[in-house]
Amino acid sequence: xxxxxxxxxxxxxxxxxxxxxxxxxxxxxxxxxxxxxxxxxxxxxxxxxxxxxxxxxxxxxxxxxxxxxxxxxxxxxxxxxxxxxxxxxxxxxxxxxxxxxxxxxxxxxxxxxxxxxxxxxxxxxxxxxxxxxxxxxxxxxxxxxxxxxxxxxxxx
Numbered sequence: 001x002x003x004x005x006x007x008x009x010x011x012x013x014x015x016x017x018x019x020x021x022x023x024x025x026x027x028x029x030x031x032x033x034x035x036x037x038x039x040x041x042x043x044x045x046x047x048x049x050x051x052x053x054x055x056x057x058x059x060x061x062x063x064x065x066x067x068x069x070x071x072x073x074x075x076x077x078x079x080x081x082x083x084x085x086x087x088x089x090x091x092x093x094x095x096x097x098x099x100x101x102x103x104x105x106x107x108x109x110x111x112x113x114x115x116x117x118x119x120x121x122x123x124x125x126x127x128x129x130x131x132x133x134x135x136x137x138x139x140x141x142x143x144x145x146x147x148x149x150x151x152x153x154x155x156x
Contacts, residue, residue, distance in 0.1 A: 001060075001146040003107060003139075005132040010109045011037040012093070012146075014057060014153050018050035022156045029156040030054040034093065036115060040130045045117040051092035054155045057146075059086065063095060064143035067105060068136040072097050075108070082129065084110050096129070104133045 002011045018031035030053040037046050063086045066072045075082050075096035084094035092115040098106030110129040111117070117128065134142075 001142045001149065003109065003132045003134055003142050005134055008040045008130050008132045009038070010130055010132060012109075013149050014052075015048055017153065017156070027053060032057055032153055034115075036093075036111075038109075038111070038117070038130055043117045047111075047115045049092050049114045051090040051115065052088055054150070054153050056088045057150055057153070059088075060095070061143040061146045061150075064139050064146070067097055067107060068139040068143070070100060070136075074099055082108065082110075084108075098131050103135060105136060105139060107132050107134060107139065 001013065002009060013035050015033045015035045017029075018033055019028060022029040031050045032052050032054060033048055033050045034052055034057075035046070035048045038044065063072065072085055075085050075098070077083070082096050082098075084096040086095040088094065091112045094110035094112070096108040096110065098108050100106075108129040108131050112128070
């Protein structure tokens with residue numbers, strides 16, 4: 001899936017199960033290694049991190065479609081920065097909405113721990129994020145791309 005704006009882009013894709021052979025545990029069986037390629041004005045980096053389960057990964061496309069429909073509220077800022085509206089067990093990835101404005105939607109992809117760029121200051125935040133201005137059609141396309149990529153990784 002790719003979210004691409006004028007100055008920034010984020011590409012995320014499920015790469016493989018963390019553990020090739022199921023061990024009989026619902027959580028361990030379903031961890032996915034997510035590959036990311038990020039380009040922002042102040043940083044470019046790649047990562048491959050086991051940070052989502054198959055069942056958590058499915059929530060991303062539903063969230064994206066909610067954003068495209070205007071159903072996800074703009075995220076509020078707190079003492080630690082922006083509070084993501086979509087978070088997971090592992091905090092490596094999260095998502096939030098920055099704004100809805102003039103046919104453009106500002107989506108933030110948050111990165112923490114191993115998915116954050118090496119040496120990147122978080123300015124006192126737990127997470128570093130990249131903000132991408134896209135259209136609702138772009139977001140729907142990204143949701144479809146994500147769903148298609150997940151077909152290779154059913155719950156085990």
